[in-house]
Amino acid sequence: MANLELPPNRPEIDKIQEACGITAVFSKTGELISPITPSLQDRLQHRGFDSAGMAAYKDGKINVYVGQGEVNAVFPESFNFKERGLISDRAIGHNRYGTSGGDDKDDTRGCQPAIGEYQDREIAIAYNGNLPDKVRHELKLRIPKELRDSMFDTEDIANAIVSAKGETWEEKIENGLNGVDLAYSLTMLTDDGRVFGLRGPSGTWPLWYGETDDKIIFASETRVYKDGDIKWKEAEQGELIEATSSGILKRKIFEEVPLLRCGLHDAYGAKEDSLITEGITYADFRRELGRELARECPMDVDLIVGVPDTGLVMAEGYAGQLRRKSTILIGKNGKTPRSFIAKNLEQTADIINKKFRVDEEQAKGKRVLLIDDSLIRGKTMGGHQEKGLKGVVARVRDAGATVVHLALTLSKFVDGCDMGYYIKKGQLVAMVRGDDGRYEIRSRQEIAEAIGADSVNFLSVNGIEKVYEKMLGEKNIACMACMGQPYPLDIIKSKKLSIEASIFVR
Structure with a gap:
């Protein structure tokens, strides 16, 4: 059972959507490196000031700590990682940009990482993005009824994965999110200590992974870690990546749809040194x-x-x-x-x-x-x-x-x-x-x-x-x-219909 710590203030809110900063760390040598997570998150502070949190795997369980405010307020220099069960060789982290549009956007239930639990299985996820209402509604229909009253799409994603069919986490992730084409990237920590990163099929939100001789890091932006020996790679659309002691394992679990990067994120959201x-x-x-x-x-x-x-x-x-x-x-x-x-x-x-x-x-x-x-x-x-x-x-x-x-x-x-x-x-x-x-x-x-x-x-x-084509x-x-161009779900649907038609003609 996950140990989740929250501040006590839990006001009622209407709806929160998010575009945040996510990380994960994994030591290939067993070194207890989880305390570097807040320093990584601090370098993503511009992606969200509302809350910060991390989850670590310790003694066979997932421990989560979250709080409102900036990273340095939630994890001050005096923060006792050992007391919170956060000393580990693996962890995931999150900064939240909550956007409810109302005065209650600081509801701590929106803080992440979030936990999904079902039939003695559990997973912690850190999530960057937002599911459009139509996508979220379809996702809820595949979740067991007792898990459908979640307020946040973060919880819907975690519940969809943990309750999905499959013996392995790879199967659960694939079955739980199959058909959810946009718009998300995730880092995940499982109840058996596995660490994953996943970039959604549309590639709307970024995810990078970097490897050194002794560690693997996932992040929304490469600025989180700039030691000279790190080799950063951009996750592909629909690519599930696992950090292991022997290195990176990756596989495509979802078919690519048209790559639809967020134009506002690329012009404004990320820091220019990433x-x-x-x-x-x-x-x-x-x-x-x-x-x-x-x-x-x-x-x-x-x-x-x-x-x-x-x-x-x-x-x-x-x-x-x-x-x-x-x-x-x-x-x-x-x-x-x-x-x-x-x-x-x-x-x-x-x-x-x-x-x-x-x-x-x-x-x-x-x-x-x-x-x-x-x-x-x-x-x-x-x-x-x-x-x-x-x-x-x-x-x-x-x-x-x-x-x-x-x-x-x-x-x-x-x-x-x-x-x-x-x-x-x-x-x-x-x-x-x-x-x-x-x-x-x-x-x-x-x-x-x-x-x-x-x-x-x-x-x-x-x-x-022109700039996208020239540079990327x-x-x-x-x-x-948002600038009056076709809506992504319509683009994706049109592309899928075109592919189906070409297969039928052949």
């Missing part, structure tokens, strides 16, 4: 997005300015394409959470008010072009007067800029997301609801007026596709459903 694919960093990819933006939208301005953090390297690419240099005009005040994944507008305002400072000496009298990854809700750029939030555009103008333009390396966001980033259509700055209740897409000028900029430009969908190859395409 690999996006072998040999190419997110910084390389984002710099090319900036170049493509310059090819599509060259502008005559005095200063080309990246908005920290992701906009900085994009501005470098934009300026470089025009044979110019970008300017560091906006500084950051230390380490702050990411404003997009703040719990509410009050927290967004607090983050931005602390985060940005503009160099007035450089800005005065200048025409400024701000470069950033995306414009979603518009609060970071445009602010919110009632909440005391002054946006970046107003801050640059107040610093003395005569003109402030904005250019984004992603297209207009015109629809919500239910695959990991909790985005509601009604929150989008590019959408407005008419008197008849229908949503309409705002023009670029209307969006500019809404955020106080002189103009707004977006990289086209075609431009984004034809196979790597982006899911851009």
Whole structure:
């Protein structure tokens, strides 16, 4: 039986969705390395600030410890791993980005790793992603009735695996998740001490595994461990990977569907020093997005300015394409959470008010072009007067800029997301609801007026596709459903029907 420790506060909530950071560690020599798990998770802190946790295998059972807040708050220097049963040669870890949209998003039941238990078997999972409602509903139907009242899709996944047919864990994982094409990556720790990683068939969320002489590490991003002797490999779609004392064992357990990387994650979510694919960093990819933006939208301005953090390297690419240099005009005040994944507008305002400072000496009298990854809700750029939030555009103008333009390396966001980033259509700055209740897409000028900029430009969908093909190859395409492109489930269904038709013709 797993030993699960939680803080006592357990308020009722409606629904939580997640796009988080996951890890796993395994010693090939039996060394008790599980205490390095929080340090790995700390390097994924940007992926979620709401909670952190880990599970370790000790004396024939899985012990889990989770808590609210950042990694260093849950696992301070004084944390007693031995007392919690977390000293082991294997463990998995998790950071949570919870996105319920309500004030109860800190419900500790959403903390991970989560445990699935059924008929004396159990498994702990750390999960990055989110199951769309249709996928989750279909998954629930295959779970025994007594396990269907789970609140979180994390629990649904764990319950589907642990209750599935099969003598081995490989069989249970394959049978439990067969047909669940998107959108997830997992690390798993079983009741007999086995450690697995699995990247879902759509490949929407990343998973990497690295091996040294004495250990194996799984992670959402390669920045977690940079010792020179590690060899990082990107998990393939539908690939189940096991860490063993003799090395890596891997097998394809699910057929590939079209690879649908999250476009927002690649432009914004991951840290730029991590690999996006072998040999190419997110910084390389984002710099090319900036170049493509310059090819599509060259502008005559005095200063080309990246908005920290992701906009900085994009501005470098934009300026470089025009044979110019970008300017560091906006500084950051230390380490702050990411404003997009703040719990509410009050927290967004607090983050931005602390985060940005503009160099007035450089800005005065200048025409400024701000470069950033995306414009979603518009609060970071445009602010919110009632909440005391002054946006970046107003801050640059107040610093003395005569003109402030904005250019984004992603297209207009015109629809919500239910695959990991909790985005509601009604929150989008590019959408407005008419008197008849229908949503309409705002023009670029209307969006500019809404955020106080002189103009707004977006990289086209075609431009984004060019960058993916150039940097990652034809196979790597982006899911851009939030930007008005086809919904992944429709793409996958169409592809499967096409394959079935070709088989029938032959």
